[in-house]
Amino acid sequence: MIFHSLTYLVFLALVLALYWSLPRRGQNFLLIIASYIFYGWEHPWFLLPLWASTLVDYGCARGMESYPRQRRVFLVISISASIALLATFKYYGFALENINAILANFGEQPIRNALRLALPAGLSFYTFQSIGYVVDVYRGKIQAVRDFPDYALYVTFFPQLVAGPIERAGHMLPQYRAPRTIDAETWRIALGLMFWGYFKKVVIADNAAVVANKIFALTDSSFPVVWAGVFAFAVQIYADFSGYTDIARGTAKLLGIDLMINFNHPYLATSPADFWRRWHISLSTWLRDFIYIPLGGSRASVARASFNLMATFTISGLWHGASWNYVLWGVYWGAMILLQRFLGSLGLTQRLPWLAKVTITFGITCFGWLLFRERNLSEIVHDLAQSPFAATGEEWRIAIYFVALVLIYALPLVIHMLATGLPHWQLEPRLNARQRFLLETAVAVVLLLGIVTIRSVATSDFIYFQF
Amino acid sequence: MVSPDAGPRVTQGRWRLTIFLAAVLLLPALVAHLIPVRRDFDPKPLARLRKKQPEVVLIGDSVLGGSVDPRLFATRIGVNDAELFWNGGAASAAWYLLLKNYVAASGIHPRLVCIFFRERMLTDSTFRTTPTYRHFLESISHEKEPVYRSILRRDETEEESTLGRFVDWLYPLNTRRHVQQDKISRLAFRVASGGSTKIGRLRRRVNETFDVAKLRDEIMDESTELSGAKAEAFNPDPKHSFLPHMVAAAKAAGLPLCFVRQKRYPLPDGTTPQSESLQRYIAELRAWLESEGSTLVDLTNDLEPDQTMYNKPGDDHMRPAAKERMTEIYAGKLRPLLRP
Numbered sequence: 001m002i003f004h005s006l007t008y009l010v011f012l013a014l015v016l017a018l019y020w021s022l023p024r025r026g027q028n029f030l031l032i033i034a035s036y037i038f039y040g041w042e043h044p045w046f047l048l049p050l051w052a053s054t055l056v057d058y059g060c061a062r063g064m065e066s067y068p069r070q071r072r073v074f075l076v077i078s079i080s081a082s083i084a085l086l087a088t089f090k091y092y093g094f095a096l097e098n099i100n101a102i103l104a105n106f107g108e109q110p111i112r113n114a115l116r117l118a119l120p121a122g123l124s125f126y127t128f129q130s131i132g133y134v135v136d137v138y139r140g141k142i143q144a145v146r147d148f149p150d151y152a153l154y155v156t157f158f159p160q161l162v163a164g165p166i167e168r169a170g171h172m173l174p175q176y177r178a179p180r181t182i183d184a185e186t187w188r189i190a191l192g193l194m195f196w197g198y199f200k201k202v203v204i205a206d207n208a209a210v211v212a213n214k215i216f217a218l219t220d221s222s223f224p225v226v227w228a229g230v231f232a233f234a235v236q237i238y239a240d241f242s243g244y245t246d247i248a249r250g251t252a253k254l255l256g257i258d259l260m261i262n263f264n265h266p267y268l269a270t271s272p273a274d275f276w277r278r279w280h281i282s283l284s285t286w287l288r289d290f291i292y293i294p295l296g297g298s299r300a301s302v303a304r305a306s307f308n309l310m311a312t313f314t315i316s317g318l319w320h321g322a323s324w325n326y327v328l329w330g331v332y333w334g335a336m337i338l339l340q341r342f343l344g345s346l347g348l349t350q351r352l353p354w355l356a357k358v359t360i361t362f363g364i365t366c367f368g369w370l371l372f373r374e375r376n377l378s379e380i381v382h383d384l385a386q387s388p389f390a391a392t393g394e395e396w397r398i399a400i401y402f403v404a405l406v407l408i409y410a411l412p413l414v415i416h417m418l419a420t421g422l423p424h425w426q427l428e429p430r431l432n433a434r435q436r437f438l439l440e441t442a443v444a445v446v447l448l449l450g451i452v453t454i455r456s457v458a459t460s461d462f463i464y465f466q467f
Numbered sequence: 468m469v470s471p472d473a474g475p476r477v478t479q480g481r482w483r484l485t486i487f488l489a490a491v492l493l494l495p496a497l498v499a500h501l502i503p504v505r506r507d508f509d510p511k512p513l514a515r516l517r518k519k520q521p522e523v524v525l526i527g528d529s530v531l532g533g534s535v536d537p538r539l540f541a542t543r544i545g546v547n548d549a550e551l552f553w554n555g556g557a558a559s560a561a562w563y564l565l566l567k568n569y570v571a572a573s574g575i576h577p578r579l580v581c582i583f584f585r586e587r588m589l590t591d592s593t594f595r596t597t598p599t600y601r602h603f604l605e606s607i608s609h610e611k612e613p614v615y616r617s618i619l620r621r622d623e624t625e626e627e628s629t630l631g632r633f634v635d636w637l638y639p640l641n642t643r644r645h646v647q648q649d650k651i652s653r654l655a656f657r658v659a660s661g662g663s664t665k666i667g668r669l670r671r672r673v674n675e676t677f678d679v680a681k682l683r684d685e686i687m688d689e690s691t692e693l694s695g696a697k698a699e700a701f702n703p704d705p706k707h708s709f710l711p712h713m714v715a716a717a718k719a720a721g722l723p724l725c726f727v728r729q730k731r732y733p734l735p736d737g738t739t740p741q742s743e744s745l746q747r748y749i750a751e752l753r754a755w756l757e758s759e760g761s762t763l764v765d766l767t768n769d770l771e772p773d774q775t776m777y778n779k780p781g782d783d784h785m786r787p788a789a790k791e792r793m794t795e796i797y798a799g800k801l802r803p804l805l806r807p
Contacts, residue, residue, distance in 0.1 A: 006630065006634060010630065183480055184484040187484050188480075188483060191487070195491070214677055221676075394672050397660065397669055397672075398669070398672060398673055398676060401659035401669065404659055405651065405655035408651050409651070437483050441486065441491065444490075444491045445490055445494045448495040451495075451638075452495045452496070453495075453498075454648055454651065455644060
């Protein structure tokens with residue numbers, strides 16, 4: 001089921017109506033059943049790997065507590081099972097493609113892909129969330145969940161099941177165990193968040209996608225047109241993913257559950273490292289806690305710390321997709337952060353004015369999005385080979401047209417970003433409760449009006465569903 | 468312990484939620500209904516037809532526009548005047564409206580009316596009806612177009628349930644957004660043109676930049692633009708296709724209607740590859756048209772036009788230098804169909 005469908009809204013209304021009439025345990029059972037319906041709506045078989053992951057990780061965590069001496073064995077079983085799921089559904093085809101390419105070089109026959117399995121939506125999200133839980137139990141940070149429904153809910157909670165945020169057991173489990181309440185103010189805030197999410201998705205992301213898809217479909221485009229496409233994609237992916245998160249967080253709030261913030265105005269970042277503190281925060285912190293720090297983090301020699309960073313970002317790239325361009329994208333970000341550290345150690349970055357830092361970081365981010373969006377390495381090379389001096393005035397005007405078009409759709413987001421992301425521009429602290437209410441209501445009216453009148457015809461799935 | 472002002476706060480919160488919901492749900496619905504659904508019907512072509520009284524009317528998209536010189540066509544086929552009705556990106560919805568609202572409504576008596584198409588365009592009702600094209604469609608439609616609106620609504624509306632229809636009525640998404648999107652697009656063109664209102668040239672350049680022939684292979688393969696329409700079996704269901712309505716409109720007005728299948732970019736030997744399903748589709752289309760008293764002229768299997776006459780590889784448009792020859796080919800094919 002997708003968030004931006006009438007089916008989902010009816011489903012949510014029914015769930016809410018039932019949910020708030022049930023006691024806590026009943027609420028949890030309802031959420032589990034609702035989550036399975038939500039997830040298996042179009043492809044019921046998607047539930048099989050989800051159930052497998054839930055059962056194995058629940059059992060392994062329980063095993064760690066029951067047999068403390070075998071803790072490591074249970075950890076290895078659990079992580080291996082998660083990796084096996086990812087390998088089977090996500091990386092098998094990619095690995096085979098590369099093996100076949102090597103075989104072709106030696107004139108050998110390619111190996112037939114016998115599996116050809118579709119990737120279950122959100123597999124990377126819930127496997128990482130499960131791994132996080134098992135590792136936290138192993139480290140003794142949390143106790144293993146005894147109550148199976150609580151754990152099943154932790155893995156399957158439908159607002160965040162398909163595209164995150166990748167939550168932590170320490171944050172979610174106490175909420176599932178406690179009685180929940182909701183007041184009128186929370187309803188209003190939750191609905192406001194959802195309106196923002198829908199606006200970001202169906203107005204900004206889907207309209208920007210039309211531009212980006214058009215440009216990235218061309219065999220040959222000039223420098224300004226390529227970069228207008230990259231800009232459109234930068235807007236699309238941010239609006240798409242943060243829109244999903246807003247709808248997820250709003251939905252969860254309606255159920256009395258708080259999900260973590262996943263984005264903090266990433267395009268206002270002042271450095272590559274700052275970007276990753278603001279973009280997909282739940283994944284960045286997961287990678288930091290479960291990969292980067294266990295590898296030794298930055299408390300090691302420069303060479304080792306650099307290796308740790310590059311390894312973490314390479315894994316991040318591979319997490320996004322089984323394709324070399326994602327690996328390249330991860331390596332690129334690792335290299336950018338290393339470069340930032342190096343320039344910082346020379347004292348070169350500190351002196352730059354804020355606007356220059358934001359602009360440079362946005363440029364670095366856009367370059368990364370080019371690697372992310374182009375699936376084919378030869379196309380990346382072709383795009384990068386375009387010279388700005390070879391472009392005609394008309395090509396520049398075409399690019400300006402596309403940038404202007406995307407910016408018009410994204411205008412409310414830009415205003416929101418400036419009004420909430422810049423400390424000295426923040427409007428909210430200056431308003432009293434009544435003024436804030438009026439402003440929030442006016443904003444919500446504008447957003448829904450936008451959804452009604454300028455929603456894109458070309459609706460697509462959320463980009464991060466494929467990961 | 469409960470704070471003494473908890474009660475009033477709860478009441479205030481509930482009032483605010485009620486006001487919030489009322490404002491958010493009702494205001495956009497109200498405003499959306501105030502947005503005009505459509506551009507006014509353009510009566511100019513109607514007046515032109517009545518004045519010119521053309522003996523042949525040709526209807527199609529940009530491929531027709533680039534293939535036929537109407538004056539030369541009239542001379543070669545032996546009539547006083549031929550009228551060309553084409554619009555870049557027109558397809559079955561537009562052709563139905565042009566036929567019904569202009570050719571049939573004008574009361575003229577042409578000796579032949581031809582609709583030029585490729586592949587499955589005649590039965591894919593939603594092909595080229597997105598907001599980019601809707602602006603033109605609305606300018607050639609009247610306020611009440613039950614067939615046009617019901618077919619598009621039927622094929623476009625994701626939710627056919629009562630609730631879906633209610634939501635669509637409350638928040639008219641499909642019938643309003645093209646108006647706003649066109650305004651936004653125009654604004655962006657004006658920005659790119661340095662504030663100038665003359666945006667036609669830039670708009671054309673943008674369209675040329677995204678010509679089908681310039682798409683990557685994998686996109687070309689997927690593109691419905693390339694084959695003309697969705698690869699579905701022939702289905703002349705009047706609930707889903709404009710084709711039977713075109714035939715009915717022509718019959719009602721006494722117009723001799725003919726459908727011309729344009730030849731797509733051929734192989735070096737002049738042949739155009741066709742899938743089995745497409746051949747089956749065309750055979751069924753021909754049989755159905757003939758049973759309805761219309762004619763199908765198919766250029767696909769003619770070795771002329773050859774590759775040299777086309778704009779570029781993979782493109783179905785003709786190069787300007789080939790327009791004269793192409794006009795002669797069409798005139799030769801259609802001459803026998805002229806009503807005495």
